[in-house]
Amino acid sequence: MSRIGVRSFGGVDDPPGDPVNTTVLPAPVPSAVTADARVRSAALEEEVRRSPGRFRVLTGDRPTGRLHLGHYFGTLHNRVRLQDLGVELFVIVADYQVLTDRDVADDLPGHVEELVLDHLAIGVDPARSTIFTHSAVPALNQLMLPFLSLVSVAELNRNPTVKDEIAHSRQSAVSGLMFTYPVHQAADILFCKANLVPVGQDQLPHLEVTRTIARRFNARYGDGVFPEPEALLSDAPLLLGTDGTKMSKSRGNAVTLAADxxxxxxxxxxxxxxxxxxxxxxxxxxxxxxxxxxxxxxxxxxxxxxxxxxxxxxxxxxxxxxxxxxxxxxxxxxxxxxxxxxRDRAHLREVLREGNERARAVADATLAEVRTVMNSRY
Incomplete structure (x- = not known):
């Protein structure tokens, strides 16, 4: 859920700031952890094939530009594969998260529509999958507050992916949204009680924050409220851009899905x-x-x-x-x-409207359950 690049769920989104120095990489995940995760991921693939209905996946991207071949072969085709197997798929258009490393969100409505277009074109079916925007689901974001109480500043500061994102942010100062991004992502995953998240190995630390939050919430307030989502590791192929550097939305070195x-x-x-x-x-x-x-x-x-x-x-x-x-x-x-x-922009808006309604219903139910176990329903 995006290389996954560091800014998408199991996808291949651009790193914050699109650093010119492409030799700088996130701190590596320990090999023993990666090896264990790959063994478990292989077992999960078998379970998905046997019983796809047991799984709910949350994945998605930030709307920062048109998706390209790196995204397509890195993550998009896998989303369609999981959908077609019978896995319940939630695709988040993470519009709020555009602001994690940008002062403003340029042409956000246009980028959101382009992202929806790309997903429909590759075969994501809104009748079987839920495509929704982050900002349209208020209950999702309300989960951030109790979740933030479950992690320490030191834990967030140690996250290797966050440290890399901060180092290459476009902002002159680190925003609170950037620093708490793993908790925001945990809310994205847990609001719909996703139990499977397609990721690249550089996203394992982020997913571990989500698992930790789910585990601590269950221990503090009520066992079984949230699943501890597991990683479905991707073997995303590394495709270079036409200039020989990392393929990126903003460098003009990629073939987009919309290109003729x-x-x-x-x-x-x-x-x-x-x-x-x-x-x-x-x-x-x-x-x-x-x-x-x-x-x-x-x-x-x-x-x-x-x-x-x-x-x-x-x-x-x-x-x-x-x-x-x-x-x-x-x-x-x-x-x-x-x-x-x-040619039918009204249809795009209808897809988002229906997806937002579905996501809101799920988020409202989860937040109601959270309020009940936290004894905060008045």
Missing amino acids: ADETVRLIRGAKTDSERHIAYDPVRRPEVSSLLLLAALCQGRTPVEVADGIGSGGAAALKRTVAEAVNEHLAPIRARRAAYA
Whole structure:
């Protein structure tokens, strides 16, 4: 629930501030923790396949721009997969969280609509899944207050992902919203009692805060109110942007889902490669070439080595032509659906209205239960 990049749920959102120095990474999760999480995640995948109806997933993104191929292969297609398996899916458009590392939310209504468009185009079905905006669910945000009482300042300060986010924030000073982001995310997850959260390993510390809050709330006020959500770890492929750095919304180095075929060709034609004519998959020595091969392979359902073998000594021009054709063919039906939905903006607003109503009903019920066990219903 987003690399997951640090700003999305199990997704691949841009890091705060879009730092130019892409070698700076979040503090690593201890390998033993990651290994245990991967073992448990594999077991959860089997459980999902056997009994999808037992699971409720909360995932989503901040509306800060159009989603791109990195988002699509990193997390979006997995959301549709889980939905189609029969898992109950909640997709949060985290508009409040845009302000965690920005002073203002630029063109928020437009970005929200673009995010909804992208989800509908890839196959998220509002009849089976709930798409809603953060700000439209007041009861969700009311959970922040009791949740904040369950964690210490020291615990929040130790969170490695928060420390990295603060280090690369666009703001001149750290806001309270930025500092308490893991608790805000806990409210997002627990308001609907999600028990499964798709994440990348860099988001494990955030999810552990959510688990801690659920555990402490249950111990203090009433056992069984909140589940301790588990991590469904993603193996999101690392796709570089066309400039050879991390693919990002704001750098102009990504192919968005909304781009047309000609724009896609233009962007990929300008992608950074290297001077070697023979095309080979070697992520360590030839990262830019290998990223393009991986992109074509993902679109074609092949391995990067197979794509490279088919190009051989054709050079960068043949590589880019292969990638552009693969991307355009793969995205053609998605773009057609997106264009159709874009022509009916009233439908987009109706999707959000119905999703907001559903989310509010769930949040109101959860908050009522919380008030009851906290003995604060008057």
